[in-house]
Amino acid sequence: MSEALDPSHLRVLNPATEELVATVPAATRDDVDAAVARATAAQRGWAAAAPADRARILRRFAAVVDGHIEELARLEVREAGHTLGNARWEAGNVRDLLDFAAGGVERLSGRQIPVAGGIDVTFLEPLGVIGVIAPWNFPMPIAAWGLAPALAAGNAVILKPAETTPLTALRLAELALEAGIPEHLFQVLPGHGAVTGDALVEHPGIAKIVFTGSTRVGKQIMSKCADRVKRVTLELGGKSPNIVFADADLEAAAAAAPMAYLDNTGQDCCARTRILVQRSVYDRFLDLVTPALTSVVVGDPLDEKTQMGPLISAAQLERVRAYVTDDLKAVRGTAPEGPGFWYPPTLITDVDPTAPVAAEEVFGPVAVLLPFEDEEDAVRLANATEYGLSGSLWTRDVGRALRVSRAVQAGNLSVNSHSSVRYWTPFGGYKQSGLGRELGPDALTAFTETKNVFISTEA
């Protein structure tokens, strides 16, 4: 069997050069069984440890990550093709999440509720062993979104990174040990989704699955989890609107619009890929956005000036190409020829909102520009999607900003900005963009089960 087809190993390619970075053994179902047994034993000791000790070790983990930001960032550039600036932010996000979760340990406590004849005491018990199944688009932060609060709440974690991006996850597991996280409490099992991922989903020893990835796989996982009433958090796809009203600061809105969907080469669940512009300013906006888009610097992710790198893989490049059919009218930037999985920044104009490129998640550097008439029409178009993850609106009218934000069915909206994710604020989707919330002050509680003990005072 050729190495490229050997399912026992994962081949990690540098998306910017197509060079082989590493081959990594893929975990089998037996490996998952063994990992769950080890994690179950490790979790007992961790759950019994004093919360202050858990917090201290997590802070040390954060400090060790902090000492390796540059190394982790450069590894992320090699396996995922992210720009160096983005990758540094991502490694820093892991550190911040660990720190934030450590603070959460100290605030995690139950309640005492006086009731007739006694008192109810509630405990927040850890769930056990958590399976985190991560995508390739933000390998480090998304792994840490599950890892940090799950460990903080007293659980063990088995992380299955995406096939294309296992290296940063494996390095994080080494750094965890260096920081004093007990052996087997945090394990990384690289592998194929249909084998390693599925084995975690089906395993009776896994208490909860935290899945981030496509809506298609998320639905399969949710239905498998239902068989055991297994807890599940789903962070899925998006097709987020960027609504520009005529009264907005058009220069600012047009300057920000390209990177609002080109960041991470459009491989971002929050990418604002449907740019909805009020018809009276549509032509003016197109004039302003065109130079902003064509001047985006695409190329070597290690060059500090680069704003957009390659797509993750040949398969992803094919997917993007298939959406942008020859009949579509588009404004295009430039991209290197190859080697590497390059696609230029692309903004499609004059397209029907129901066309596949306008309605489906492309997950590449492609957006559509669509006109709307008035506020009601903007909200209708924004909500005409099965997704509901993020969105932006640009206006100088505060009342409109609040009205439209309340009317758009999405979990994370921003006004005169494209900011989506802040680790101290809950994040998650409406509709088919997900189930449950991650991050924010309640992140730890999502990894606990509430137990109520009634103590009679009448005995």
Ligand SMILES: NC(=O)c1ccc[n+]([C@@H]2O[C@H](COP(=O)([O-])OP(=O)(O)OC[C@H]3O[C@@H](n4cnc5c(N)ncnc54)[C@H](O)[C@@H]3O)[C@@H](O)[C@H]2O)c1
């Ligand atoms: N909502 C969010 O927070 C968020 C964040 C990032 C990415 N995403 C979404 O992720 C998608 C891109 O990631 P992807 O292509 O890696 O998604 P994917 O669904 O193909 O894979 C995600 C993970 O699931 C695993 N997997 C695949 N099949 C499986 C199965 N049958 N059982 C168990 N695990 C399985 C994969 O190996 C990978 O680790 C996009 O749709 C994007 O919008 C969502």
